[in-house]
Amino acid sequence: MKRFVALLLALMMVVGLAACGGNGGGTATAPTNPGGGSSDGVGLRGNPDDVYFMCVMVSGVEYWVPVYEMFRQAGQQLGVQTRFMGTPEYDVASQLAVFEQILTMNPAGIFLHPVNADAFVEPINRAIDMGIPVVTFAADSPNSNRRAHITSDNVAEGEFAADTFGELFGGVGQVAVLENPSQDNHAIRIESFIARIESHWPGIELVGRAVTNQDTAVAYQHTMAFIQANPNLSGIFMPEASSALGAGQAVVESGLDIKVLCVDISDQVLEFILDGTIWGALNPDQGMQGYFGMLMLFLTRHAYLVDPMTDWQATGINPIGLMVDNGLNLVTAENAEHFFLSDYLERRGSTGVAGY
DSSP: OOOEOOOOHHHHHHHOOOOOOOOOOBBOSSSTTTTTEEEOOEEEOOTTTOOEEEEEEEHHHHHHHHHHHHHHHHHHTOOOOEEEEEEEEHHHHHHHHHHHHHTTTSSEEEEEOSSSTTHHHHHHHHHHHHOEEEEEESSSSTSSOOOOEEEEHHHHHHHHHHHHHHHTTOOOOEEEEEEETTSSSHHHHHHHHHHHHHHOOOOOOEEEEEEEOHHHHHHHHHHHHHHHOOTTTTTTESSHHHHHHHHHHHHHHHHHOOEEEEESSOOOHHHHHHHHHOOOEEEEEEHHHHHHHHHHHHHHHHHHGOOOOOSSSHHHHHEEEEEEEEEEEEEEEETTTGHHHHHHHHTOOOOTTTTT
């Protein structure tokens, strides 16, 4: 298992405190205590009535569960409440409606995975103008005033995937990609993968690109088309897990040795990795994503806890402004057994997001 670790240099030296200058207005929280929390020497504590929300799309996917597990745990340690909300669809309008619903509940903060970057600029900025901090994770809305973004390095993920294929194929082969160009983090992974192939692996040819929008059946159809047009295809890369299921099934039916590499895991993806249907997956450390997301939301709301040596008081910009890398794992048949969600929840005595 390979791991890229950049977990904040001890929470960016206990909050990094860097004011992310350009991108992220947001008003400053004066060095008073509007949330009723305290720092009493025992640890950071918030107002027990404060509720922090995690907002996602395609709410039934397994990816969110470890994220929320640690988001909730951090909230418990801080003495605040957390809630999980989302929409079952992969649909911008539906997630925007959920976001608006959360705004009516007087949230202490929102941990957001936006399905589309541009569509959420206005709602995020409006929330911040209302005094509600917003932190994005995995996917981003970089043109908004969100104060922090928690993610694995999407550029590094794409480059790592390209290098993995390059080494597996000895620098010679044909690859194709399945993509979801409307989602910020997915688009970055694919473009980074292609750029790395072109710049570092001249003996590897990109022979196909197709949009799946995380639809397993569509991924199956496009993979079959790739294989029929390119009988010497060596590998297929996609930026998420659902498409890998369809691609893996198509590869099995073809009887060819084609490596399928995706980002993110589910129990079904892990089963496919163990039986050889999928070669491997790059998996962001979801738990750290949720844990640091809660910390960033809390600190953004309680900015009076910090006072960096910047001009934040004069500019009125909230001093909390961070980009946090939550780390990454490469999951193959050698280590897949350690990543099953059911085992993780059993170990923690948890039922996942049910009831939250």
